Amino acid sequence: MTPGHAHQAGPEAAQLPALCLVVLAAAVYLMAAHRLRRRGSAWSWTWQASFITGAVLLAVALTLPVPAGPFTSHMSRHLLAGMVAPVLLVLGRPLRLALRVLRPSRVRRAVLAVVHSRPAGWMVSPAVAVVLDMGGLWLLYRTPLLAASGHHGWLHAVVHMHVVVAGTLFAFAVCQVEPVRRRWSLPWRAGALLVGGAAHAVLAKTLYATPPPGTAFAAPDLRAGAQLMYYGGDAVELALAAVVAAQWYAVTGRAHRRAFRRARRRTTAAPGPAPVT
Amino acid sequence: MSQGRRSARTQGEGERGRSVAAAALVGAAAMAAVDEIVFHQVLGWHHFFDRSTPAIGLLSDGLLHTAELLALVAGFVMWADLRRRRALSAAHASAGLLLGLGGFQLFDGLVNHKVLWLHQIRYGVPDLLPYDVAWNGAGLVLVAAGTVLAVRARRVGRRAQPGTRTGPDAGPDTDQEEIHR
Numbered sequence: 362m363t364p365g366h367a368h369q370a371g372p373e374a375a376q377l378p379a380l381c382l383v384v385l386a387a388a389v390y391l392m393a394a395h396r397l398r399r400r401g402s403a404w405s406w407t408w409q410a411s412f413i414t415g416a417v418l419l420a421v422a423l424t425l426p427v428p429a430g431p432f433t434s435h436m437s438r439h440l441l442a443g444m445v446a447p448v449l450l451v452l453g454r455p456l457r458l459a460l461r462v463l464r465p466s467r468v469r470r471a472v473l474a475v476v477h478s479r480p481a482g483w484m485v486s487p488a489v490a491v492v493l494d495m496g497g498l499w500l501l502y503r504t505p506l507l508a509a510s511g512h513h514g515w516l517h518a519v520v521h522m523h524v525v526v527a528g529t530l531f532a533f534a535v536c537q538v539e540p541v542r543r544r545w546s547l548p549w550r551a552g553a554l555l556v557g558g559a560a561h562a563v564l565a566k567t568l569y570a571t572p573p574p575g576t577a578f579a580a581p582d583l584r585a586g587a588q589l590m591y592y593g594g595d596a597v598e599l600a601l602a603a604v605v606a607a608q609w610y611a612v613t614g615r616a617h618r619r620a621f622r623r624a625r626r627r628t629t630a631a632p633g634p635a636p637v638t
Numbered sequence: 639m640s641q642g643r644r645s646a647r648t649q650g651e652g653e654r655g656r657s658v659a660a661a662a663l664v665g666a667a668a669m670a671a672v673d674e675i676v677f678h679q680v681l682g683w684h685h686f687f688d689r690s691t692p693a694i695g696l697l698s699d700g701l702l703h704t705a706e707l708l709a710l711v712a713g714f715v716m717w718a719d720l721r722r723r724r725a726l727s728a729a730h731a732s733a734g735l736l737l738g739l740g741g742f743q744l745f746d747g748l749v750n751h752k753v754l755w756l757h758q759i760r761y762g763v764p765d766l767l768p769y770d771v772a773w774n775g776a777g778l779v780l781v782a783a784g785t786v787l788a789v790r791a792r793r794v795g796r797r798a799q800p801g802t803r804t805g806p807d808a809g810p811d812t813d814q815e816e817i818h819r
Contacts, residue, residue, distance in 0.1 A: 551708060558704030563696055598707050606715040613719055 375518035380423050387416035390455060393462040404458065412453025419446040419525070430582030432572075433589060440593040442521070443528035448600055451532040456539040482542035487553030490534035494527040495560040502568060508575030531557060536604050550605055558598045565591035653725040654795065658734035658788070660720060663713030665738025670706040673746060699750070706742075729791035733784050740780025747774040 390412050394404045422441035427434035456476065463469040475481055483489055501507055501520060510517040533539065535550050569587035572578050578586075720726035747770065751758060758766060 555704050559700040562703050563700035566696055602708050602711040606711045610715050
């Protein structure tokens with residue numbers, strides 16, 4: 362495989378439909394948010410900005426050329442499309458928006474049935490999501506899959522779709538901002554972050570030393586790409602951890618206020634020994 | 639979350655422990671960041687990946703590196719939570735910060751550099767010993783300073799609030815009132 366092959370075989374075939382899909386998703390989101398607001402309901406502008414930025418970054422990753430070596434440019438696309446954009450898309454709460462904007466109908470019932478189904482529940486559990494995301498990444502870079510995807514346009518498209526979908530799934534499971542079947546506790550989500558981050562960091566370090574099987578990238582290009590993967594992964598990891606931490610801060614704050622109110626009620630009801638709160 | 643309820647009840651000793659823990663998490667992560675920025679990026683002394691690293695070393699490095707990132711966020715949010723409830727003990731927090739800084743430095747110098755053989759402090763120098771001594775000596779000094787501060791904070795705390803060790807309902811009830819208006 363010649364350097365740069367990985368991004369010359371596939372994109373022509375799959376680029377346009379993928380780009381159309383991204384634009385369509387952004388347009389539908391904007392229309393839904395607009396409809397909700399016209400109805401008099403509020404929809405956060407921050408969430409909307411997050412989703413639209415994610416869609417724009419995804420489109421950029423799909424189309425814009427990166428002025429760097431082939432492996433580094435491949436890696437920067439993966440970072441954008443598979444890690445940064447998914448977090449922003451998930452924080453835009455598209456599912457919540459859909460459920461709020463759809464009136465009771467067959468469509469809404471169908472969406473709810475899928476969201477509340479057992480398989481969907483398993484898919485968005487932190488443990489499964491981290492295996493799907495990181496397992497796919499290890500398969501891509503530590504088997505001849507990357508080399509093969511350079512030769513077959515369809516495989517290239519499937520691989521890239523998996524990167525985006527699995528990245529979204531991981532962000533979805535860790536952030537847990539959507540109404541789904543089961544809520545996972547903080548240790549589960551932090552554990553998924555730890556395992557996922559470690560798997561990502563180790564893979565990046567091994568890529569620094571040895572290229573994916575069946576490819577021949579120049580050493581400086583490989584090293585730059587691997588370091589981009591390592592530090593870029595750190596940035597996304599920090600962002601996800603900040604989301605989880607902010608949720609914890611809000612939840613404990615509410616718990617403190619509740620506990621305090623309860624204690625005060627007890628004091629006013631029964632003047633006696635001070636409450637232990 | 640049950641954690642919130644528990645910490646609201648145990649105002650005395652528990653909050654000091656949390657002050658130490660929050661600051662130690664931030665300290666360890668801060669030292670890791672200094673290591674990454676100064677020695678890897680600015681000076682270029684450490685290697686990103688030394689090819690002689692065994693697989694287990696690579697795995698532990700990945701886990702540790704990720705844990706540092708999470709520790710930074712967790713430490714800050716715990717610290718913010720303590721501040722919000724006015725339950726932060728500043729003396730205990732500074733002890734924890736130094737313990738975290740020095741603890742990470744020592745761990746990095748002994749376990750990562752010497753046991754797991756991840757990478758060395760500097761490459762292409764005739765003798766590594768002075769570097770190792772300086773590295774671990776600095777860690778030891780930080781840990782010693784942290785220990786002194788911790789002992790002092792404990793002594794001062796005990797003198798100031800002799801009641802806190804017997805019952806958690808002694809002092810800070812009035813504090814709580816102010817925060818949760």
